[in-house]
Amino acid sequence: MNRLQGKVAIITGSGSGIGREGALRFARQGARIAVVDMVKEGGEETVAMIKNQGGEACFIHADMTEPAAVEQAIKSVVQRYGKLDIMYNNAGASSAADGPVHKVSLDEWWRAMRVNLFTAFLGCKYAIPELIRNGGGSVINTASVAALYGSKNGRHAYSASKGGVVSLTRAMAVDYAEHKVRANAIAPTVILTERIRKFFDDPKFMAASGGSNLLGYGEPRDVADLAIYLASDESRLITGVVFPVDSGWSAG
Numbered sequence: 700m701n702r703l704q705g706k707v708a709i710i711t712g713s714g715s716g717i718g719r720e721g722a723l724r725f726a727r728q729g730a731r732i733a734v735v736d737m738v739k740e741g742g743e744e745t746v747a748m749i750k751n752q753g754g755e756a757c758f759i760h761a762d763m764t765e766p767a768a769v770e771q772a773i774k775s776v777v778q779r780y781g782k783l784d785i786m787y788n789n790a791g792a793s794s795a796a797d798g799p800v801h802k803v804s805l806d807e808w809w810r811a812m813r814v815n816l817f818t819a820f821l822g823c824k825y826a827i828p829e830l831i832r833n834g835g836g837s838v839i840n841t842a843s844v845a846a847l848y849g850s851k852n853g854r855h856a857y858s859a860s861k862g863g864v865v866s867l868t869r870a871m872a873v874d875y876a877e878h879k880v881r882a883n884a885i886a887p888t889v890i891l892t893e894r895i896r897k898f899f900d901d902p903k904f905m906a907a908s909g910g911s912n913l914l915g916y917g918e919p920r921d922v923a924d925l926a927i928y929l930a931s932d933e934s935r936l937i938t939g940v941v942f943p944v945d946s947g948w949s950a951g
């Protein structure tokens with residue numbers, strides 16, 4: 700399958716979880732992948748896995764909350780591969796320190812904004828000029844069901860930060876359409892990454908995950924396969940859309 704043949708993609712946070720699965724699957728569709736992660740071991744492991752399956756990838760060690768590092772990372776990808784077609788902002792995280800608005804600490808509020816919204820903003824800020832120079836491209840941002848539906852899980856800082864990602868995506872879609880730069884977001888429900896599986900023995904986590912997952916919880920490939928569609932020319936008329944991968948949550 701060559702749905703991304705000839706394309707160059709940056710996937711942030713692809714040293715593990717959903718991002719790694721995306722990197723492996725994008726590479727199988729012919730894309731050259733820049734794996735960006737702040738954890739060196741995970742990022743290098745993803746690159747080795749891509750090379751083992753016959754793909755092309757490089758690792759860039761960068762913290763996506765650091766503007767200079769993000770700018771440099773994107774420049775180095777364009778220097779190496781000659782262009783950028785796809786910016787997939789996946790890096791992000793929720794935290795047990797989050798809470799309802801009257802309890803969450805100021806530090807945790809800003810941490811959530813930095814890790815989820817600022818990372819996506821910086822990725823877009825420095826990738827957009829390259830996508831415009833390329834004559835078009837695809838931005839894929841990572842939101843969450845927490846951005847779309849309320850639930851009694853008390854993660855207000857995370858919800859708000861992912862809500863910001865949704866709004867940023869829509870605003871960008873309108874302004875960059877004339878350059879054929881599309882911007883979409885994916886809003887996953889609980890996805891069973893290695894990290895999430897570890898919480899499964901914790902009844903508090905299970906109670907807090909909330910929602911009605913009519914088809915069960917997701918796997919990283921459920922997000923990665925949608926991301927391939929959004930990255931490819933198959934979705935050339937799709938921009939400004941937020942796609943819930945929510946196991947029927949919104950219908951229930």
Ligand SMILES: NC(=O)c1ccc[n+]([C@@H]2O[C@H](COP(=O)([O-])OP(=O)(O)OC[C@H]3O[C@@H](n4cnc5c(N)ncnc54)[C@H](O)[C@@H]3O)[C@@H](O)[C@H]2O)c1
Pocket residue numbers: 711712713714715716717718735736737738741761762763764789790791792793814818841842843844886887888889890891892893894895
């Ligand atoms: N897993 C889920 O249930 C779920 C549900 C909804 C949304 N999401 C979102 O999907 C994305 C991926 O989640 P995951 O579950 O695969 O997480 P994960 O922890 O398994 O992987 C995240 C990766 O991002 C990297 N990372 C985090 N912050 C970074 C930064 N500042 N700079 C560079 N790299 C950074 C980590 O090192 C890690 O390799 C996140 O944005 C998360 O909020 C996940």
